[in-house]
Amino acid sequence: MTDTLIKVDLSQSPHTNEQIHNRWHPDIPMACWVEPGDDFKVETYDWTGGQIKNDDDAADVRDVELEQVHYLSGPIGVKGAEPGDLLVVDILDIGTKEDMLWGFNGFFSKQNGGGFLTEHFPEAQKSIWDFEGMFTRSRHVPGVRYAGLIHPGLIGCLPDRPMLDMWNSREKALKDTDPNRVPALCELPNTKSAHMGKLKGEERDKAAAEGARTVPPREHGGNCDIKDLSRGSKIYFPVYVDGAGLSMGDLHFSQGDGEITFCGAIEMAGWLHIKVNLIKGGMAKYGIKNPIFKPSPIVPKYDDYLIFEGISVDESGKQHYLDVNVAYRQACLNAIEYMTKFGFTRAQAYAILGTAPVQGHISGVVDIPNSCATLWLPLDIFEFDMSPGSDGPKKFLDSSIDVPLAPDL
Amino acid sequence: MTDTLIKVDLSQSPHTNEQIHNRWHPDIPMACWVEPGDDFKVETYDWTGGQIKNDDDAADVRDVELEQVHYLSGPIGVKGAEPGDLLVVDILDIGTKEDMLWGFNGFFSKQNGGGFLTEHFPEAQKSIWDFEGMFTRSRHVPGVRYAGLIHPGLIGCLPDRPMLDMWNSREKALKDTDPNRVPALCELPNTKSAHMGKLKGEERDKAAAEGARTVPPREHGGNCDIKDLSRGSKIYFPVYVDGAGLSMGDLHFSQGDGEITFCGAIEMAGWLHIKVNLIKGGMAKYGIKNPIFKPSPIVPKYDDYLIFEGISVDESGKQHYLDVNVAYRQACLNAIEYMTKFGFTRAQAYAILGTAPVQGHISGVVDIPNSCATLWLPLDIFEFDMSPGSDGPKKFLDSSIDVPLAPDL
Amino acid sequence: MTDTLIKVDLSQSPHTNEQIHNRWHPDIPMACWVEPGDDFKVETYDWTGGQIKNDDDAADVRDVELEQVHYLSGPIGVKGAEPGDLLVVDILDIGTKEDMLWGFNGFFSKQNGGGFLTEHFPEAQKSIWDFEGMFTRSRHVPGVRYAGLIHPGLIGCLPDRPMLDMWNSREKALKDTDPNRVPALCELPNTKSAHMGKLKGEERDKAAAEGARTVPPREHGGNCDIKDLSRGSKIYFPVYVDGAGLSMGDLHFSQGDGEITFCGAIEMAGWLHIKVNLIKGGMAKYGIKNPIFKPSPIVPKYDDYLIFEGISVDESGKQHYLDVNVAYRQACLNAIEYMTKFGFTRAQAYAILGTAPVQGHISGVVDIPNSCATLWLPLDIFEFDMSPGSDGPKKFLDSSIDVPLAPDL
Amino acid sequence: MTDTLIKVDLSQSPHTNEQIHNRWHPDIPMACWVEPGDDFKVETYDWTGGQIKNDDDAADVRDVELEQVHYLSGPIGVKGAEPGDLLVVDILDIGTKEDMLWGFNGFFSKQNGGGFLTEHFPEAQKSIWDFEGMFTRSRHVPGVRYAGLIHPGLIGCLPDRPMLDMWNSREKALKDTDPNRVPALCELPNTKSAHMGKLKGEERDKAAAEGARTVPPREHGGNCDIKDLSRGSKIYFPVYVDGAGLSMGDLHFSQGDGEITFCGAIEMAGWLHIKVNLIKGGMAKYGIKNPIFKPSPIVPKYDDYLIFEGISVDESGKQHYLDVNVAYRQACLNAIEYMTKFGFTRAQAYAILGTAPVQGHISGVVDIPNSCATLWLPLDIFEFDMSPGSDGPKKFLDSSIDVPLAPDL
Secondary structure: OOEEEEEOOOOOOHOOOOOOOOOEEOOOOOEEOOOOEEEEEEEOOOOOOOOOOOOOOOOHHHOOEEEEEOEEEEEEEOOOOOOEEEEEEEEEEEEEEEEEEEEEEEEEEOOOOOOOOOOOOEEEEEHHHEEEEEEEEEEOEEEEEEOOOOOEEEEEEEHHHHHHHHHHHHHHHOOOOOOOOOOOOOOOOOOOOOEEEEHHHHHHHHHHOOOOOOOOOOOOOEOOOOOOOOOOOOEEOOOOOOOEEEEEEEEEEEOOOOOOOEEEEEOEEEEEEEEEEEEOHHHHOOOOOEEEEEEOEEEEOOEEEEEEEOEEEEEOOEEEOOOOHHEEEEEHHHHHHHHHOOOOOHHHHHHHHHHHHOOEEEEEEOOOOOEEEEEEEEHHHHOOOOOOOOOOOOOOOOOOOOEEOOOOO | OEEEOOOOOOOOOOOOOOOOOOOOOOOOOOOOOOOOEEEEEEOOOOOOOOOOOOOOOOHHOOOOOHHHOOOOEEEEEEEOOOOOOOEEEEEEEEEEEOOEEEEEEEEOOOOOOOOOOOOOOEEEEEEEEEEOOOEEEOOEEEEEEOOOOOOOEEEEEEEEEEEEHHHHHHHHHHHHHOOOOOOOOOOOOOOOOOOOOOOOOHHHHHHHHHHHHOOOOOOOOOOOOOOOOOOOOOEEEEOOOOOOEEEEEEEEEEOOOOOOEEEEEEOOOOEEEEEEEEEOOOOHHHOOOOOOOOOOOEEEOOOOEEEEEEEOOOOOOOOOOOOOHHHHHHHHHHHHHHHHHHOOHHHHHHHHHHHHHOOOEEEEEEOOOEEEEEEEHHHEEOOOOOOOOOOOOOOOOOOOOOOOOOOOO | OOEEEOOOOOOOOHHHOOOOOEEEOOOOOOOOOEOOEEEEEEEEEEOOOOOOOOOOOHHHHHOOOOOHOOOOEEEEEEEEOOOOOOOEEEEEEEEEEEEEOOOEEOOOOOOOOOOOOOOOOOOEEEEEEEEEEEEEEEEOOEEEEEEEEEEEEEEEEEOOOHHHHHHHHHHHHHHHHOOOOOOOOOOOOOOOOOOOOOOHHHHHHHHHHHOOOOOOOOOOOOOOOOOOOOOOOEEEEEEEOOEEEEEEEEEEEEOOOEOOOOOEEEEOEEEEEEEEEOOHHHHHHHHHOEEEEEEEOEEEOOOOOEEEEEEEEEOOEEOOOHHHHHHHHHHHHHHHHHHHOOOOOOOHHHHHHHHHHOOOEEEEEEOOOOOOOEEEHHHEEEEOOOOOOOOOOOOOOOOOOOOOEEEEO | OOEEOOOOOOOOOOHOOEEOOOOOOOOOOOOOOOOOOOEEEEEEOOOOOOOOOOOOHHHHHHHHOOOHHOOOOEEEEEEEOOOOOEEEEEEEEEEOOOOOOEEEEEEEEOOOOOOOOOOOOOOOOEEEEEEEEEEEEEEEEEEEEOOOOEEEEEEOOOOOOHHHHHHHHHHHHOOOOOOOOOOOOOOOOOOOOOOOOOOOOOHHHHHHHOOOOOOEHHHHHOOOOOOOOOOEEEEEEEEOOEEEEEEEEEOOOOOEOOOOOOOEEEEEEEEEEEEEEEOOOOOHHOOOOOOEEEOOOEEOOOOOOOEEEEOOOOOOOEEEOOHHHHHHHHHHHHHHHHHHHHOOHHHHHHOOOOOOOEEEEEEOOOOOOOOOEEEEEEHHEOOOOOOOOOOOOOOOOOOOOOOOOEEOO
């Protein structure tokens, strides 16, 4: 019987749980301690802490309070870990919770978070995905079924003070260039809804006022949303503080490269079974600034791809200079257009790109002025034949089902 | 015996060959005609038309005349092809030429082309790669050997007049924003060294003055430099002119995602064996703007990856907003740093990222303000163990060999 | 929350559980009923019903009572299923039981069951394998670790009366050719330790006297021990009786092709999550005699193989005629010999071939008089480099640890 | 330009070429010599030396003279090779000859060779397969197309005298058990049509009278017909004589596990590009009796399998004891039956099993009395959907085309 060091009760607010936090700060006390070589389980909330319901109304996605995210389990102290070490994390397994055998994918309103294609999908939409063992399907997106590639969207160690200061100052400099932009350029420290684990009172308030938001990936890893950090992978994290302070959360049942819908992936609560070890002085030995990892030997074999190209000319026809973001957006739009020819709605197609194990490759970045990005759509996930052929596409769906939308108020 | 419709003589200038061209223009006459269903061979020059030699001096890379590139074989007319069709191209095979069993990889000088890491590698360098059947190795980059994933860097159909005009106008608008930038933002039409196939005299001069340069990928495909357009793949190209006018060249023996060194990949002369078919009206039927393709069933199985993360904070510590280019550059720099710990020079590491089948994934593009890109380095290509471990890295090389460099004059 | 239709209590004898049986007979009543389209969980004992302990003494393997095997969960009635249908079973997931996070591999004594290499390993030996999430390792076999490819060794539907009679008569005919052979040629019906589910009294005795033993695979599938019937696979079973009567058990955490050690694989208790559907009249429509299946999209990627050949000349040098069994035995012996050069004992090497996802291919069966079989050993499972090289093998182990052996009494 | 050390002229009899032989004997002089580290090309005849024609008449298959086979290119002497060494052979590439862009698959008459299913296909049949670059298709077997997995069916080093004597004596002992069996149990030395390379006159006659036939695989490798010894693989061969004496031939464009049709695979003439090295004393160091090898990193990705089971109960219902041959035969017959439901003739289905990259696994060999073998049919090779479904199979072909048959005379 493997020990579960951090438990979560989905019927209770995460703010009642002292082993949870939603900001990065070196002063957050360790939630528990382990030895190098230990393996143990950690339970997690979904990233919103239960704000999204299993129903057919996207109002909860529209009205989500983003100051709360992400609820992380930890920090876990590893005895003997010191700054400069590498913390080696084996993800031995990840699973769902018996009382939440479903997940959600959302498009945030452009007014409240947005997403990669927010200009094309400006209003909130939500799809619910049911888990059937290792597989998932959605009543809002018929015609697809896939095996999960379960992974933590967010995992990493506590920053030390200089790193935290660096994060805050560089992000503030960016924010200051356009402070009122919607969607925002970035999210600065904000005490509202901050949960600092065991910290209480003044200490809590002080740390909350400085604590970095959990939204972006940073040097420590953090919210990388890399679909390949899946169960079975082995990750080498930089350590900045004594004890390392490993936290994790934001589990995804499945996700495509880019997590393009932002609320993004199939978001779930669940548990991880992990093992920790140390490489003493590993950061210098290997020249490590950001985490490195080896992917899992166990991943779904969805390798019958149809590949879409995009270049860095935007929707208005404007030429950008080697901009991979623009190119990938075009590749995504090209894929969506293609899928509609088979009967999917545009929102369903977008949801598929966000949740299925699509690949996004940086195919060419030197051929001025156009980058070339490719979107790899695995045809194995579809329940009918989506290949191009001389007969033209067949409409398998009639648009009678769509992804629920909640208009902006 | 398969017919070779276009032959090239590597001992002769490509300008002597009327079945070669190096600009895109609808008036370039077809080099030959085929029927739908035909399969045939096409020979190609290397992209520079033989400017680079098999020696240990990078001066030719430094001094390359980029107005010449890319020498393409074609255009090939396909009977019955009309605007709006999809031209289906099966790449049945690709091979080397018996009299050029080697290829080259170069870093261009920042003064003459540059590359993805040109700030870090501002001067010209060159490595030569020998072909041993399906494999390659380099005397300038010891310790690696890989199977080829041979593909045309450049393939696509002729634009029609409105498309050509659109290309020229949007690129000029970009160029005009900073006309003297080095490296240039883009390359506009330029008659110098233009080769317009069979066009002669005034017609040639007129077309050359308007003909789009072949450097960027565009709607028709073109210089996509997608490593996965490899032998065995099937590509669906938009058709814009009667007869389609398919041209191809810039063969690569192997390349990583992004072709980051620009000269780039392992550049080679060679031949393609292709088959063509049509899907009438396919562009509208499938909603196709850019080419789509299905990858080959035959690719090297190099799947033991070590993965490097990068975020959109640049080398100076400046925070960028969701910029995948910056993030991928950081991932590449992180990988280079790691490789040097095992004894590779920085230039060797850069050459490996450009030539080996590394993958570049757009892993996260919504977590403001940081994109996350990942660089997947296949450990199978190394002749020694490059995994991280508790003992620290072992130096397998002593830097006595490096990639030849030619200083700017 | 998924329903668990059959539960097992590992602390109780399987004979106390009416939803368990260990013989095949059409009169065994359904343990429960489901509808086509239902998904549900089923728990299982290990195949011996708990006879083997997690200790370092192989006496329990030596003394195992084979009349008891295999304890199956079922039969499960599927409403509407009729003879001639195909029962489609999706294995949605398989897992371990929290109170038995380990499994065992055994070599049976030649006096009590034997195995594929029983002439070489005539006495009982046992290794214990601990489960760490999706991975396993053994204190008796250091140097290897692998991800599970969990599957039911035994699964299939109840035979009808004519099929049962056919099984019994053809097996008796074989047995009669050498009734006293050790190991036996086959096992005929035997009331000792027979467990007939809900059947009681006279009915039970009568059915037990006729009920086919569960040891061999037969037309209905049954004890196929196919490592690839793993979680995520989809199987099409012939139906012989109304309601189909699907039973399953003998879970394996991991196994090599052939299950050569007989007790065999890494044997475990656990649970399956399955979904059932029907193809009415499917046996005739598709010409199905034995089950067919599609393998899982999720399997461990252990694909760096070293391959050993064997031909049908036996250990004494005798030439056999196209005998794949002899050839595969030689390939296995060749692999064992090779592994000992790196420090494994012969018993450890044999245990690895039985438990790791090795492949056994029938490579050539027509080149008189020698068959050629190949044994594919995945080098990824070893914690050190087992490739051949010019330096010769390095001994990584010193034989101080071995697989416990219990001599025949 | 790579040197071609052995050339063949397909318009000439192989008996005119002194670098060809068709028997194994230590006295055959080396055809040429190379140094360790050398890479070079070797051309080969098809295994029959041109007896089979590209037409629609199977008479040549029926009447094939099997005393001639197999025509091998070699032996190649490797300087410094001594008995006990391992000869390391890298297959750098394999290709077709421009003047024979086709291959053949045949079922031999039961009166002249037979095959794995000769009781079911007792008469000679032939299909012709055209090569289109890396792909093949057949006018006799519509509906399938596959990439080649090109490999030498036969490759190995010369035996020394004691090994030759052992081969001859053990095979004679087998033959003597039923000397007149049709098909024969094995083929003993036979001077008819023997070709002993450079040996002439009395020496030739003496060696021919003793020379082992090339049909079976043996300790040295030889006619293993392992589809996975494909281009890109690395093989370690035992060396028995000074100089090693490596010979090869019997190229196959593609083949399934077992090469079940005997003439078998898609037989072709062609060339190999190989590199040789030595591991001195490697046989003892690694405990090598038969060759071992590492498969190629480049193989066709045909991994969407439908898997058929077979058990060791034969077509008449007779129970065999753990006989993998019987089990694999049943799996093959089950697959053939299935394929006919989609419109293939039985002969076409048999030809597909012989030529496509099907896998044959020894799935269970210990569950008395039934072995379980599985036949893995890759659905990717079919041009239509061959999956089972609730609607039943669709007939895609109407049997109007079949594999030509030449009745026994």
